[in-house]
Amino acid sequence: MxxxxxxxxxxxxxxxxLRRSTxxxxxxxSYLFLGPAGSNKTQAAYALACAYICADGDCKKGGDGIPSxxxxxxxxxxxxxxxxxxxxxxxxxxxxxxDQMHEIIHDSGLMPVQGDKKVYIIDRVDLMGTSPANAFxxxxxxxxxxxxxxxLGRNSTSVLPTIRSRCVIVPFRQIPPDEAVRIIMANSVxxxxxxxxxxxxxxxSITAAIKMLTPGDNTGLYLREQIMRLIFESLRSNWAVLKxxxxxxxxxxxxxxxxxxxxxxxxxxxxxxxxxxAKKEINTQNKRGLKRQEKKLMGMVFDCIVSIMHDVMMxxxxxxxxxxxxxxxxxxxxxxxxxxQQKMVAALDGVLAAKKxxxxxxxPESLIDSALFELKGAQE
Ligand SMILES: [Zn+2]
Numbered sequence: 001m002x003x004x005x006x007x008x009x010x011x012x013x014x015x016x017x018l019r020r021s022t023x024x025x026x027x028x029x030s031y032l033f034l035g036p037a038g039s040n041k042t043q044a045a046y047a048l049a050c051a052y053i054c055a056d057g058d059c060k061k062g063g064d065g066i067p068s069x070x071x072x073x074x075x076x077x078x079x080x081x082x083x084x085x086x087x088x089x090x091x092x093x094x095x096x097x098x099d100q101m102h103e104i105i106h107d108s109g110l111m112p113v114q115g116d117k118k119v120y121i122i123d124r125v126d127l128m129g130t131s132p133a134n135a136f137x138x139x140x141x142x143x144x145x146x147x148x149x150x151x152l153g154r155n156s157t158s159v160l161p162t163i164r165s166r167c168v169i170v171p172f173r174q175i176p177p178d179e180a181v182r183i184i185m186a187n188s189v190x191x192x193x194x195x196x197x198x199x200x201x202x203x204x205s206i207t208a209a210i211k212m213l214t215p216g217d218n219t220g221l222y223l224r225e226q227i228m229r230l231i232f233e234s235l236r237s238n239w240a241v242l243k244x245x246x247x248x249x250x251x252x253x254x255x256x257x258x259x260x261x262x263x264x265x266x267x268x269x270x271x272x273x274x275x276x277x278a279k280k281e282i283n284t285q286n287k288r289g290l291k292r293q294e295k296k297l298m299g300m301v302f303d304c305i306v307s308i309m310h311d312v313m314m315x316x317x318x319x320x321x322x323x324x325x326x327x328x329x330x331x332x333x334x335x336x337x338x339x340x341q342q343k344m345v346a347a348l349d350g351v352l353a354a355k356k357x358x359x360x361x362x363x364p365e366s367l368i369d370s371a372l373f374e375l376k377g378a379q380e
Pocket of ligand 1: 050054055056059060067068069070071072073074075
């Protein structure tokens with residue numbers, strides 16, 4: 001039967017391990033999920049959060065105390081809207097700030113707002129330097145009762161040993177692209193070509209690709225198509241770069257505005273049922289959610305640019321059958337005729353460097369400008 005762990009796509013061993021821990025009532029208080037980008041660690045973290053805090057007998061009726069994610073608590077957790085399940089990511093230029101760690105430590109000492117347990121999902125712990133990590137160690141070593149820390153990191157060597165040694169380590173595998181495409185097809189109505197496009201436009205995240213293919217998703221394939229069109233338009237002149245960068249920003253602002261309006265509406269509707277603390281919590285979470293949404297859409301712009309560059313390199317390598325963005329095949333062929341592998345590789349480095357800055361406080365417009373200039377520069 002489908003349970004809350006069934007949606008950790010492409011990670012059967014992880015699902016099984018978390019299922020067993022839940023069934024034997026041995027969920028630990030500190031985990032470290034280790035795996036590359038796009039390996040579904042975040043999805044798994046929220047599923048584990050459900051298993052940790054869900055106290056609904058009906059929801060767990062299916063078997064072994066594993067939630068089916070049908071209760072309100074689980075739904076809230078999976079929608080990233082539960083006031084006691086908190087997500088953090090680095091706010092500093094090179095990683096976590098010490099103030100952020102103090103905030104987490106302080107917060108973990110407070111009572112839960114809604115239920116009787118709390119979960120902290122702390123992303124990119126590979127970007128937690130020695131000082132922030134030292135501040136956090138004691139909390140991680142002796143967490144308050146009824147608190148679970150789920151740390152997410154890209155690879156073992158970049159996570160400090162002092163952090164690693166205090167956690168149950170759960171390794172996530174790199175999901176091969178062909179398998180990812182099959183999973184996407186099985187969980188959406190997309191054919192293979194569309195599944196490949198969605199995977200490329202969502203930075204290899206299966207979960208994001210499936211969401212993108214959901215009918216009615218305003219950040220889906222239609223938005224990708226408009227972004228792609230503007231990217232190709234930008235190649236005409238330097239002036240076109242500046243103009244299209246602004247248009248792309250406008251495009252991605254629309255779904256963010258919609259997202260903000262929806263959150264405000266939901267909060268207003270729930271107003272009379274919520275305590276003051278719960279409202280404050282949800283507000284903070286909403287603000288973080290909004291930041292993540294903005295970042296995700298910026299990521300999509302960059303993933304589109306990168307996927308165009310990969311396609312051009314495929315054409316130049318004599319492998320046109322591997323072009324992912326088949327609906328822009330003509331544009332890709334034109335661009336390929338005007339550049340070389342060498343120029344494209346150099347430009348890709350520049351684009352990836354700009355992409356890395358999305359997390360930091362750099363103006364999104366200047367990041368898009370610089371990525372488009374790299375791509376345009378490669379054809380001269
Ligand atoms: Zn539940």
